Amino acid sequence: MQFIRKIKRNRAIKSYLRKLPRLLAKDYGKSKRYRPKQVRATIERNGLSVIYTCYAIAIFCSKKDFDQFHNEIGEACDYGVMRGEVGNLHFYGNSNFSSNDVASVGSDFGSGSHSMDAGGID
Template sequence: MQPADKKALISDVGEKLVRRHGKQKHYKPAQVRRAALDAGYIVDVHCWAYCFFCSAADFLTWHQARGETCDYAAMKVELARDLAGETGSFWFDVDLSWLDWPDVDLSSIFDWFDVSP
């Protein structure tokens, strides 16, 4: 996915999750899947939403149950770079919830609600 497409996915899925389940640090994969489907995204791109909105443990469990191997840390760092527009050196704590990202301005992605915890 291109960075702009990832931003749209995260914004659309995030809005549905918050409207349905309230603002949470992490959502369950089934909640993310339903939000992504309802937003009109094909299953092939849901993994980006899982890595953004689910805990690392839930992400891993979801993929293992399906016999898939996805690298949570690598995907989350790539997603953080794309969302932040970073191109140079970039430090990022992959264990942080989407609500706790300290140095990444998400206001352009989540302009539909206040992302401050």
């Protein structure tokens, strides 16, 4: 069961990296960071996986906004751990990836080349 959950999580993260930069820019204008509620609304509006929204918030929001959002909703998520997982999967272990890195890897998915594929699972 854990293996299937990991595959689904990795697919959701890959989808966020591929689709959200364009969708967020369309909804809110191009920005280096977005607000958690903006990220969540864009995910919901576009039918992306809502189960792993915390990862999208870790990717597209500041640590301060991430922590504040999770404190408000009473959910315990770890920004550093989540960015570390995304970094390991798609940025050669770099958890300090930027919005430019996200845009670059997102366009790589569209062209068929991948920076670090999630274990070969598309």
